[in-house]
Amino acid sequence: MLELKHIEKYYNQGTVNEMCLFDDFSLTINQGEFVSVVGSNGSGKTSMLNLICGSIPLDGGRILINGKDITKMPEFKRQRTIGRVYQNPAVGTCPNMTILENMSMADTKGKPFNLRWGTDRQRITHYRELLSSLGLGLEDKLDVKVGVLSGGQRQAMALLMSTMTPIEFLILDEHTAALDPKTAETIMELTGKIVKEKNLTAIMVTHNLRYAVEYGNRLLMMHQGQTVLDCSGDEKTSLRVEDLLEQFNAISIECGN
Secondary structure, X not given: OEEEXXXXXXXOOOOOOOEEEEEEEEEEEOOOOEEEEEEOOOOOHHHHHHHHHOOOOOOEEEEEEOXXXXXXXXXXXXXXXXXXXXXXXXXXXXXXXXXXXXXXXXXXOOOOOOOOOOOOHHHHHHHHHHHHOOOOOHHHOOOOEHHHOOHHHHHHHHHHHHXXXXXXEEEEEOOOOOOOHHHHHXXXXXXXXXXXXXXXXXXXEOOOHHHHHHOOOEEEEEEOOEEEEEEEHHHHHOOOHHHHHHHHHHHHHHOOO
C-alpha cells in the first residue's frame, strides 16, 4: 500500500514566483490497484510521480510504502522496489549498449556489484523468452545497439526492463505520449498484460482519456494539486470518455477558459 499523507510542495519558494502545488494533499493506493491519473497541465500529475519516486523533495508531509516511511529515502534506493517508464523512450534504455547488455543491466538492478562479467551468458535464453513475449522480434537482435531501434521498440524494452526484478510499484509517466497511435496501442496492450501477469500495483499518468477509461480499476482526475474525481469498481467500469470530457469542460469554464 502506498500512502501520501498531508503532502506540501512549493516551487520557487521564497521568491515572487512562489507557487504552492500541493497543500495538505493525501492519497492512498491499495495493493494491486491499477490507477489511471488524468488532469490538465499543471494539475500536479507528474509532480506526484516525482515525489513518490524521490526525484524531487517534499516540503511537508510523509510518504509511506506498506507502513514504512520513505520520505527521506534517496531516489536510487526507492528504485529497488519502484519501476518507472518515462514519456521519452530514450530515457529508459542505454542507446550505446546492445539489447543484451541493456537486459543484463536491468537484471542486476538492486544486486551488489562484484568483479564479474557484466553480461551473464547463462541468462541469454531467459532474455530471449522475455523479449519474445513482446512480439516485436527483438529476441533475434540481442547484439543490436538499442539506439537504432524505433521509439516503440525502445519503450517496450523499457517497460519490460522496469519489471524484470521484483518491484512493488510500477510508475507510468505518459509512457505512450511520444508514440504513434498504432505503436501506442501495442504498448498499452503490453502494459495491461504485464501489470496483470505480475500482479503489480501501478500508477499511470496519461492524457489519453480512452486509455484512462479502458485500463486500470481506479481513475483519478487532478486539478490544481487536488483530486476532483476518484472512482473505482462499478463506477469506474461504467465510466465513459464523454463523462471525463464533461468534467474537463466544467473545470475549464470554472477557470474562465
